[in-house]
Amino acid sequence: MACGSTALWAGETTWFCCGSSWGPCGSAGTGACGTCQSNAHQAAWPNTSAACFSITRPDLCGETIVQRACGSVMNVKHQCSGASVCVTVSDCGPRTQSFCGEATCCNGSCRTNRVIDLTPAAFSAIGNLSSGKLPVYIYE
Amino acid sequence: MxxxxxxxxxxxxxxxxxxxxxxxxxxxxxxxxxxxxxxxxxxxxxxxxxxxxxxxxxxxxxxxxxxxxxxxxxxxxxxxxxxxxxxxxxxxxxxxxxxxxxxxxxxxxxxxxxxxxxxxxxxxxxxxNIVNLYVTIRGIAKDRLHFTHGSHETVGHVVPDTTTASYLGGALTPDLSRVRIGQAAQILGAWRPADDAIDIARVTVGH
The missing domain is CATH 2.40.50.140 (Nucleic acid-binding proteins)
Structure with a gap:
């Protein structure tokens, strides 16, 4: 599936580990889709299914995020640098409801609420892992 | 650049x-x-x-x-x-x-x-050794936090002059006194291979 350019959402991205890995990530498993790997360009989306949505609850933060199933492809672009990465949805997350109202800014412009999680491979393609989160636009 | x-x-x-x-x-x-x-x-x-x-x-x-x-x-x-x-x-x-x-x-x-x-x-x-874990706080001591990541229990050490906290997206502070048991949090830190614990760089506390 192609990596598209139609605007889908905007917000914060964080990063997470999954699949075979070292340290505490070694127990993370392959995620809700069963395919998640830290070293692949993949993402977790907070509405891969009704069951997923009931955990992440982005609606409690005012984010009526549309459902996209495992295997969906998205283009995630850093709000300021323009660096982008094409990712495949491979897990359910992040837990948006736990961090309602959190904002990440660059160049004086902020994005609010955690709306997507990226694997280390994907996140590091558009930013630094040590920052923990980035403001992004999401396309499909 | x-x-x-x-x-x-x-x-x-x-x-x-x-x-x-x-x-x-x-x-x-x-x-x-x-x-x-x-x-x-x-x-x-x-x-x-x-x-x-x-x-x-x-x-x-x-x-x-x-x-x-x-x-x-x-x-x-x-x-x-x-x-x-x-x-x-x-x-x-x-x-x-x-x-x-x-x-x-x-x-x-x-x-x-x-x-x-x-x-x-x-x-x-x-x-x-970088990790960025979504956790639930299970215990609090002066020099460490105990938390669970999924079903995995982990100890996070507070490192003087390094560990900071952010509460609900607020500015970073070295004050961890507002961390509470049962809270959801994101732990950015460095895994310690010798004892499987984590040195905490930043704890972001959620709701």
């Missing part, structure tokens, strides 16, 4: 700069110019970090099995092998920005860089 090559005046993009650095001919510049920023600085002022003209950066993860000069031999978690070339512009993070001396055999890492013709990756950034 582009640098001007002092000899030719031609623009020097990240890929060519790293390639040159790996071959030993680079003019030294601050590593942050290539994207390596410490956690607090990046959190306080997240700047654009990567040259969008670079469409594909190389990535590697795994555990360090050998250090030979400036090359890290890494066993990937899927049986793959990597040779990570550290250069004089490589940004290294291990709980905080640090130098190659702090990197040890047995450490885990994520590395970003450029594929070299000899099969190595010339790294512009290496994050050693």
């Amino acid at each position: 582009r640098q001007n090559h002092e000899n030719t005046g031609r623009p020097l993009d990240r890929r060519r700069f790293l390639t040159t650095a790996a071959l030993g001919g680079a003019t030294i510049v601050g590593a942050s110019a290539l994207g390596g920023l410490d956690a607090d600085a990046a959190f306080a002022e997240p700047m654009p970090s990567l040259d969008p003209a670079i469409t594909k950066s190389a990535f590697a993860e795994g555990r360090i099995t050998r250090i030979k000069g400036s090359v890290l031999e890494v066993a990937g978690s899927y049986g793959d092998q990597h040779l990570i070339q550290l250069t004089n512009v490589t940004s290294i993070w291990k709980l905080r920005p640090t130098t190659a001396d702090a990197v040890k055999v047995g450490d885990g890492l994520y590395a970003r860089g450029v594929d070299m013709p000899d099969g190595t990756i010339a790294a512009d950034a290496v994050w050693v």
Whole structure:
């Protein structure tokens, strides 16, 4: 599936580990889709299914995020640098409801609420892992 | 980010700069110019970090099995092998920005860089033992937090002059007194291979 350019959402991205890995990530498993790997360009989306949505609850933060199933492809672009990465949805997350109202800014412009999680491979393609989160636009 | 090559005046993009650095001919510049920023600085002022003209950066993860000069031999978690070339512009993070001396055999890492013709990756950034865990706080002591990550119980050590907290997205503070048992939190830190604990760089407390 192609990596598209139609605007889908905007917000914060964080990063997470999954699949075979070292340290505490070694127990993370392959995620809700069963395919998640830290070293692949993949993402977790907070509405891969009704069951997923009931955990992440982005609606409690005012984010009526549309459902996209495992295997969906998205283009995630850093709000300021323009660096982008094409990712495949491979897990359910992040837990948006736990961090309602959190904002990440660059160049004086902020994005609010955690709306997507990226694997280390994907996140590091558009930013630094040590920052923990980035403001992004999401396309499909 | 582009640098001007002092000899030719031609623009020097990240890929060519790293390639040159790996071959030993680079003019030294601050590593942050290539994207390596410490956690607090990046959190306080997240700047654009990567040259969008670079469409594909190389990535590697795994555990360090050998250090030979400036090359890290890494066993990937899927049986793959990597040779990570550290250069004089490589940004290294291990709980905080640090130098190659702090990197040890047995450490885990994520590395970003450029594929070299000899099969190595010339790294512009290496994050050693870095973890970013969604956890639930289970216990609080003066010098540590106890938390669960999924079903995995972990101890996170508070590191003086390093550990900071952010409450509901607020500014970073060294004051952890508002952390409560049962809260959801994100722990950015460095895993300790020796005891499987974590040194905490930043705890972001949620609702």
